[in-house]
Amino acid sequence: MAHPTTDTAVSREEARALIRDVLERIGDKWSVAVICQLGDTTRRFNELRRLSHPITQRMLSATLQGLERDGLVTRTVHDTKPPRVDYALTPRGLSLLDVVRNLAHWAEDNATAIMDSRTAFDRGRPPR
């Protein structure tokens, strides 16, 4: 405890790094959409595909693997024929869903204001 200020600064930076790591998980193009679609029900692969609409197989697969890797969704394979795989949020995923819903709420509430702000800003600065 010789240099508490330094300690604090370091852990602060480390905390920021962790936060960014996590934010990059949900900051990609599809994670939030998929998490919302999962909600509190379990869904199958192509079901998610339809719901998250123009998502490609590749991206859905990658997104789900990322979420599974982080312990946010579970993947259960029923080896029937045809094969069937169910995805669902884990408790941790559900807790994230709450946060994400707040975010979505805010986005919905402020979407038009933001769009207006953008066009106003762009009118003042014509591109080139």
Next chain:
Amino acid sequence: MAHPTTDTAVSREEARALIRDVLERIGDKWSVAVICQLGDTTRRFNELRRLSHPITQRMLSATLQGLERDGLVTRTVHDTKPPRVDYALTPRGLSLLDVVRNLAHWAEDNATAIMDSRTAFDRGRPPR
């Protein structure tokens, strides 16, 4: 109102599009960090630069312009010498700060669990 289901589906999709537009704003690499650093105090350019640490000038500039465009921060130029520019959150930016703080909180709370989950997952699936 012949096909209310269709109507709902369409507006739902539009809503999703809007939300994604907004999420992409804060989904980039630096916006959240800058918003947190602004908090409820006004800050100068290089001050933000130091606080958001390894951010480059270019990225800070771009991030701030994006946030200003969306009406989330204000930019005030004092023409003194040397020049001085202050950035601060608008009311809308402050409301976003609340949401973002929730997110950061969640990230902090779950960071270690997520890291553990990742290493466990990766142990099960060695690369290649």
Next chain:
DNA sequence: CAGCATCCAACCGGATACTG
């Protein structure tokens, strides 16, 4: 101090084709 301009590498993500 507060930026803009340019260049360029890395990565993200879409399209497409194929498999168990």
Next chain:
DNA sequence: CAGTATCCGGTTGGATGCTG
């Protein structure tokens, strides 16, 4: 049905150098 493999274009963002 539920994916994997490959290709490849656009965007993101870092490094660097210059300006008022």
